[in-house]
Amino acid sequence: MLELPRIDASSPVPRYIQAKTILAEAIRNGNFRPGVKLPNTSEIGAAINVSLITAHKAIQCLVQEGWLRRERGRGTFVRGDFEASVAAKPQFRIAVVMQPSVELDDFYHGAVMAGIHEAADCSQPVGEVVIQKRMMPDGLGTIDADALLCFHPYQDMFPHLEEEAENRVIVVLGGSMNNTRLFCVDSQNFEGMREAVQHLIALGHRRIAIVNGPLAATNCLHRFEGYMAAMQANGMSVRPEYVFNADAARSAGAVLQRLRQILKEPNRPTAVVACGFYLALDVMALLREMGLGIPSDVSLVGFDDPKSASLLDPPLTTVRQPLKEMGKRAYTCTTRLINGEKMSRLVEMLPTELIVRQSTAAVNNSSPR
Secondary structure (H helix, E strand, C coil): CCCCCCCCCHHHHHCHHHHHHHHHHHHHCCCHHHHHHHHHHHHHHHCCCCCCHHHHHHHHHHHHHHCCEEEECEEEEEECHHHHHHHHCCCCEEEEEEECCCCCCCCCHHHHHHHHHHHHCCCCCEEEEEEEEECCCHHHHHCCCCCCEEEECEHHHHHHHHHHHCCCCEEEEEECCCCCCEEEECCHHHHHHHHHHHHHCCCCCCCCCEECCCCCEEHHHHHHHHHHHHCCCHHHHHHHHHHEEEECCCHHHHHHHHHHHHCCCCCCCCEEEEECHHHHHHHHHHHHHCCCCCCCCCCEEEEEEHHHHHHCCCCCCEEEEHHHHHHHHHHHHHHHHHHCCEEEEECCCCCCCEECCCCCCCCCCCCCC
């Protein structure tokens, strides 16, 4: 009777990945020696406690990775040169999935991708990273990859990704939900924004506006929740007219026009928190156009900290995210799951840091009240 370890039915790691790992270990340990014919698929499935389809998928992956060879009419055999064959080939493929509108040359995505590629260059075994720009959830099942690394999906995408995670590894990067069954690598957006607003409150600001992206994106939602939490913790009401949640990641013209009108009023905001670097640039340009000084009339805080943030006039106070490290962690998490490792937690949150520069100052008591 064939004796092999059985898969862990309670593990979030897809069963075919677990089956593949079990078979690879059996080959590596000499339980299936070079040149030996493998038992048939149904026997392997029964021994590992997976379906025939799952066992077939695991075996097919090992053929593609160079562990096994198929001989028509004879069966599947362990390759005599499997060690050299496996070492020479990428052993898995990770698809980095994002919306078509994502610009990989912007600061956020460029820094994250740099982390992914750096981790991939140092990883053993060798993996292959491919970029997939497509509307989600359409076509997820057609992507040829062992795992999907998904950039900041909207909240309504999580159920589709959880369904797809039954078939292969799924990791979310730059987004997270507390009740998800997906592995997520994210930054502490809530804590970062709460600290930014608390900084403004400590400077005496009470009329604080927020310019944000779509609340359907979890990172934008968590930043908005951090803003709300800081305001409420200090006994300050949130004025609806000071809240600007745009439909796109960069502020739309209509949002800037509405902000322009608010800034013309006698009781205009004395500070603005912009939930992104490019949003901060948009707000900075608007304030200059209106003849308002930064920070003498309006203090400004951004989110993300490219090198150019310190070179602006004035240098920008902003919340720094560990973007490169997020990319590294997400890639490493993905490869560990592909290799069948168990992870101690589903959501990993990396800390943010408030970088205080000259775009924020104590509230100007001579400003309109």
